[in-house]
Amino acid sequence: MTKNLRVKSSQYIDETNRISFKFNGKTYHGFKGDTLASALLANDVHLVGRSFKYHRPRGIMTSGSEEPNAIVQINPGTNRTEPNVRATEVEIYEGLEASSQNCWPSVEFDIGGINNFLSPFFPAGFYYKTFMWPASFWEKYEFFIRHSAGLGKSPISSDPDIYDHQNVHCDVLVVGAGISGILAAKNAAKNNFKTLLVDEKNELGGSTIYENNELSKIDNKIPSEWLKKEIEELKVIKNLEIKSRTSVAAYHQYNYLLARENLTDHLETKDKINKIRQRLLKIRAKKVILATGALERPLIFNNNDRPGIMLSSAVKKYSEFYGVACGSKNVFFTNNDSAYESALSLYNKGINVEAIIDIREQSESKIVKKVNKVGIKIYWSHSIVDTAGYKRLNSVSIMKLSNDGTSVIGNKISISCDCLGVAGGWTPAVHLYTQSGSKLNFDEEKKAFIPNKNTSEQISVGSCSGDFKINEIIKNLNQKLKDTLNIKQTDLDNIKVEVDQENSKRNIWLLPSDKPVGKTKPFVDYQNDATAKDIKLALREGFRSIEHVKRYTTTGMGTDQGKLGNMHALGIIADTAGVKMGELGTTTFRPPYTPLTFGTIVGRNVKKFFDIFRRTPMNDWHVENKAEFENVGQWKRAWYYPINGEKMHQAVQRESKAARESAGILDASTLGKIDIQGSDASEFLNRVYTNAWSKLAVGKCRYGLMLNEDGMVYDDGVTTRLDENHYIMTTTTGGAANVLGKLEDYLQTEWPELDVYLTSVTDHYATASLCGPNSKKILKKIIPGLDLSDKNFPHMSFKEANIENIQCRIMRISFTGEHSYEINVQASYGKDLWEKCMEAGKEFNITPYGTETMHLLRAEKGFIIVGQDTDGTMTPIDLQMDWIVSKKKYDFIGKRSLYRSDTMREDRKQLVGLLTDDPNTVLEEGAQIVSELDQSPVEMLGHVTSSYFSPNLNKSIALAVIRSGKDMMGKKLFVPMENKNINVTVSNPVFYDEKNERLNA
């Protein structure tokens, strides 16, 4: 039977709304308003997980997002399962299931727990040192490590939820809705700043909202009462938007922040359906006010990690906010006054407090006196030297501290207890602050890193700036608000605050035990099982930089990024190495502050929205005619059109034959098209292409090759002179945007004197490429009025004509070597044009062909495809295209590089044809080419770039780049494959119709 530790009703818990949930298969009850952690604690469940390395039993330590231990798997086995969730952040709902992670077979009996007893063999760097040798054993080691150490299970089915992204712009973003955040947001909004206030929790008010300590007063009210009234007032303020359950994950430069708004995680499963689960807010704020609060530090002592050992502030929150006692016999261990507030809170609720162990010699503050008066035993100058209880704390052993705090003396006293609240002081939550690039400074008195040098329009207020007392917070907040918002008056001017003055603190980073440190387990990083001993070992082994020590010991490397123990790690390093903490610097906090789901990161960009895709105007026809598609850049292009169950090879062979024997038609709409106008257009083309353009007559077309300034082929295409000062350039499908970008770059930055205007018109025109010996007859049927004679409309020329009322531009150009026409119409007429061609071509058995056949046909002609036969290291000379490089032009992009010693080398890789000795063997693209078979290591001469079986030549053909290939014509080489060597012969890359007779056929 579990105990019921619900002590007193809390206004934040709705006891009329009873909720049942399962943890590790067992049913428990909680109430609306509970977190999984508070509900478990109310059922006296502390043991929730096992630690990463030693598999030690671990319990709930905190009440917030800094939780290192209570990491659970939510709804295991369902499609909504989520690993690595902090139980302290999960709001319970009817039907919730959760389970422990990193334990097998169960949290109660975990086989990995044996690591705990073997721990002398698991020092810092153990994994690095041990599993390195012998290297061949690594697979076995990996199996062992993966099997025994796991942080949850990823879902195996697709995520049923919807996620969203939203851009948010505001004048002032306030992060954190504790007392400082609320006052900052209120005053910003009241002064007409468009303000957004976010908080990771459901309820506003931070820790002040349950601060019922009567020794502090704001305007004569206890802090919680006063703040509730302030929160009420927020609701009616204009310009203020409040988002709760919203956690800022990242703070980038220029006040760009990413926050996750949680919308349905707290709802029952049936209410989650068809709603947005989480929304990623992309916030641009003119000013950012960080009010992220402070995290309580634990104390580092021997066996400080048992279930039942918690932060003192968490014990207080569970009692005050959730009405839950974390134990029946409570002890506190502290170095400052905060533990006394927690103790008093328990006392006031009738919960038993056995003792307070304080490492200080004494304290005179009012709260200490009050605790003394109610009869709680205080052990001054004492420290805990050990704890007992495997799955739940059952006692602590204490001894008197020596004057210098480095050792313990006297008799050991054992105190029986089931909960220990630990208070080690406060660490400002500066994670977001440092993410923004701003710099911290170490404050020796506060023993904390506090904001120092801001890099953007931002301020830090409240305890994240190092102000821990309400009077300091309000005074400094008031001044900062006036400065940053440039206002004269605020609501804070007349607030009267009374506080209890805190007395001395005593800071000891690593508390001594009666045992030598090597025989103790003082945990610094609970999640990664790094102890003070490991840190000292790392220092002994010569590590000095904090970043190195961190990686070697894994301190701070868990999913919690060591939010609790990082300061102690630094302190222990500083003490051991004898340097000041400020000199060590701090480790870098990286986004996200708390883990984000992948769903939140991708938002709506999933499945078909994962990437943009583009479709041509003829796309519907291709779909109706069962085309297979391939992705070319963002385009979906028809790849081939199988009929009667053809496989790709059969379809391509048929299409290729048809295109050469009668007529074929290709959707070429995806080719990039750039409209070029201006009085210097010809000069511009002269400079960007390798060949000459000035003398190209109006109405003529020319193929051009474009280089990079390094002399390497960048793009190619046909450009047509439409008018004296008007050209239309085509580019490769994939290169269109880059070519336009490059041309704009030269125009704007190198040649601003040229009168040239570039416009992308790729999407404005649809292009049908009609090819084959019957293409002329088909075009004649469509446009009877156009004179198609070679005299009037020769190869490489252009005509404007009308098909009925549709204006079209027709280029007689060919990428297949056949007589062919590219017909361009306004995009909206594309499908119409295509259908007209198909109708007119019916009697000639016109065959639509896709990109694969296009590639095959051009390979038969030895035409290159930029990006397939070139890879950014091929010059036109390498491609055996010397003919296209003008010798007369003084300059063009890349010209000078063609005369560099390296580009003129004779033994560069050069484009050649390759024929297999067996005409039926088709080479694999990418296959390597060698001249010797028994060399070791064998010298690679080059590789196959394009390879097909040519139905028109009835043999296998290939293009390849081979070192000194130009001089190897007729030479026998080998293509070694996995299980055979293929004999090949170097050939001319033009395999078909070498004399170009078919162009005019």
Add this chain to the structure above:
Amino acid sequence: MFLINCPYCGERDQQEFKAGGEAHIERPKQPTELSDDQWAEYLFMRKNIKGVQFERWVHAHGCRKWFNMVRDTSNDEIKAIYKMGEKPPSQ
């Protein structure tokens, strides 16, 4: 994610822009008269400064205009933005 003040469009998100490397490297007017070393200097050599650097940017998904930016590469502070052809601000 920077907020970049395009001299033609105003403040826009960095997503709309592309960086174009070091600024004020003029393409030689007479490349054929340069030695291999001189040409290589233009073609390959860049300063890649840690600190204040002059660089080119283009508002690729906006007005498509190129402009210059002075940026401290150590903290990404944008110190100045000016149009192509304008004189760089003195440091």
